[in-house]
Amino acid sequence: MSEWFSSLRLRVRALFMRQKREQELQDEVAFHLSMREEQARASGALDARAQARRQFGSVAKIQDDVRDTWALAPRLASLVQDIRYGSRMIRRGPGFALLVVVILGLGVAVNTVMFSVVNAVVVRPLPFPQADRLVRVFHVPPPAQFPGATRFAVSPANYLDWNAQNSVFERMSIYADGNATLTGRGEEPQAVPQELVSADYFAVLGISPLTGRLFQRGDDKSGTDDNIVIRESLWRTRFGGDPAIVGRSIIVNARPRTVIGVVPNALAVGRVQMWSPLVLSPELRALRGIHDFAVVARLKPTVTVARAQAEMDTISKRLERQYPVDNTGWGAIVLPMHDEIVGDARFALLVLLGAVGFVMLIASANLANLLLAKTVGRSKEIAVRAALGASRRRVVQQILCETVLLGLMSGAVGLLVAQLSLNTIVTYITGTIPRTSEITLDSRVMLFTLGVSLVAGMIAGLAPAWRLTRPNIQGTLNQGLTRTATGAHDRRLRNALVVSEVALALVLLAGAGLLIRTVGSLRAVDPGFDQHNVLAAVIALPQPKYPKPEDRVRFSRQVVERLRSLPGVEAASAIDSLPMTGGSTQPVEIEGGPAQVMSKQPEVAVRRVMPGYLRTAGMRLIAGRDFTEADTATSQPVVVVSEAMARQFWPNDNPVGKRLTLTFRPGVVREVVGVVSDVKLRGLDFADPVSALYTPFAQSQIGLISLVVRTSVPPKTVTSSVGAAIHEIDRDLPLLGVRTLDEVVGASMAQQRFAMELLAAFAGLALLLAAIGIYSVLSWTVRQRVREIGIRRALGAPTQDVIRMVVIEGLKPALLGVALGLVSALALGRLMTALVFGVSPHDVATLSSVSVILTMCAVTATLVPAYRATRVDPVIALRDEP
């Protein structure tokens, strides 16, 4: 042990006396050499000095070995030396280093951004304590009535039974989405997304307040429900961070409420800004057949999701037997909250992360190629070092040091670019991808970036390192001083790099192509209405101000009339929920059909509309009539049905004149007066038409109102006059959202478009990098073969022959890459099934067109080198070569 310590002491001292040590070592070796020389001379040798040298062996290697022994950690010392050497090489060629850092840096930046998104959305747990114990519980509806639906909103009575009968959840909470309107003090009315939550909500999530308190047991009793909780962001923006916010009274939905606490931004998922107590009135508590609520729960510490699921299955079976009318066929599903929130985005994000990984590989291969060209120029130097006894490990280490150093520099640049562009990207994907507010460059992202940079540097360095430790030292040394000839062996390595670049680029292009086709086929889907030139504004009428249905209908009629008189407006009307934004689904009983319990009754989409909606939305009336102002609360209740509904219930009959009842409004027998074209209510990628039924506002309960305006001018230009028209009638009414129907339709395919745009961008980048790769390899080949080309030209080879030779030379690896890429794309195609629509993942047209694009790109990349080959002057080429 003491020996180890004294050794350490001496080693540390050696570090500080480096120069002196170095000098002493030189002297010591010189002395030894001179002694040998004397001895040789004494024994009569003529070339005493040379003989001494020969006997001594490699001076450099011995000095290296000795130096190793001094070092604190011998390996490290040589590493430090190599890093110094590497940085010197980089400084000597700053242009080259810049090129590399730009190419790799961009790759690293793209990877960093993509990973930071994946990290925040997919990898990181939700921002709640022990978030892995949080689950959401849904109903599973009977498949006969709700084909394809696996998650369904929960009915209050069932929730109460789940809560009372389960032994797996620590706590459960029921809640519903809603909209709140903030008014008062002459400020602009503001609509904020809110949640109505049961008292246990915050306890389930484990949120503690920034200030004040959150809901507790008893806060959701009728009469004590004036308290509200707001989010930090609302507190800061609307209330200027008022330090006396707790206890402050504010007007929400035309009713004074008291703020009792503030939830920190970081602990809220989604856009919700405000929480009100959900008061379960006796009527609501008894409601079992109406499914309108969400449920979140916290598992007990040792309970798994599977066990909770098993217990919920048992409870559901029991409830089915107990309440057959409402519950037959209704099950329950327990989903980890994280999975439920991240949902579909997870897969698209992972595909995109894979895609940027490909881009990085291509960039590294390119860098390897560039370095290969550069280091081959240095092979003489390396050969000399090897001849002087530098070990192979050492040579490899030295090259890797240089490339890893370049990789790290690119990493730094990439991180910087990522940081600068992150905000833009977060804005771009917000709304398409959940949890975007949580995206940051945290330590895990940094670590990832470091890893990517290191690996990229290593990959880039391996090819040149491998190449340089292969050559026959003697062969290289014997070659002329001005040129380094490299053989077929070298070309194979470079071509292999090109093949892999092209193959990777093709896979990316194929993916992008499939998504472009997907978005194309989604665009080509007829939504069943004409979405162009329509502006939609969503409003919610506060209950206290518009308590009776008549008030609401009167308001809607007034607004629509005013809207119709606006300049540029061709038609105006209203619907409760715009297509593709959700809406009501209800059981229906057809007159003359079989009498069934509610849970067995067929379900149809129900939309409430104002007269003129069908025309304003550009739907086709197929039979009968639209609603008119004559359809009032006191006239015969009427409905218009969709074609799909007509086919479903009256396949061989004229539906007009038939009668039906909506189970939720028993006793009201409604008559079918018209049939209208099918609308893609759920989204463009749902193939089956939805059976839908429309009722007039005047004969319905209405909550949300979506005003729709068909314009003869660009729809956005009437936004402010639409807002003004609404505020002329009620100046405290905020607009929940003003969008064109084009945007509404666009939003329904946002995820595919988002994936398509990013993948197309990555594929473009890959294409560019692959082209650079082909170009640089070919340029190099032409330079290598200058003499051969010169001879051919001297012997009278026509220009086209030279061009053809070079182009074919370049195309060979490119075509091989295309072939390999096609095979990989076919193999990976299955992965894309979940993302594509209206196109097979093995679509021949897509695959062949991307092959053509890539081949064209390869041909283009060969043109400049080919042109250069035709400029070779035979005389110079022949004279140049030794």
Add this chain to the structure above:
Amino acid sequence: MLTIPKVIMGNEAETPADLLQGTLELLILKTLASGEKHGYEIAEWIHVASAEALSVEEGALYPALHRLELRGLLVADWDISANNRRAKYYRLTPSGRKRLKETRESWRRTSVAINRVLEAT
């Protein structure tokens, strides 16, 4: 590395490096037991003392010397050599002497053991 006639050790490339390194260090310690020497003298001394059966390569000698020095088994000083030149002289430290004694013992035991094995029938 110690070059040992192939007759004795078989193929040179197959000789275990550790054994040789340790052995070389033992020989250096032994050589210096009789007084301080510079590198060249050490190499010569081993050559002569082994009746020219062993010759020490400089490539192994100097790293070994520096290693021993760093481990505090040797100290070195610059002095004037017999032919009036500056040379680096190594000598044993007390712990070097101790180490020589220990290593020598263990070498002796090992070689006796090996010989027994070789002569066993």
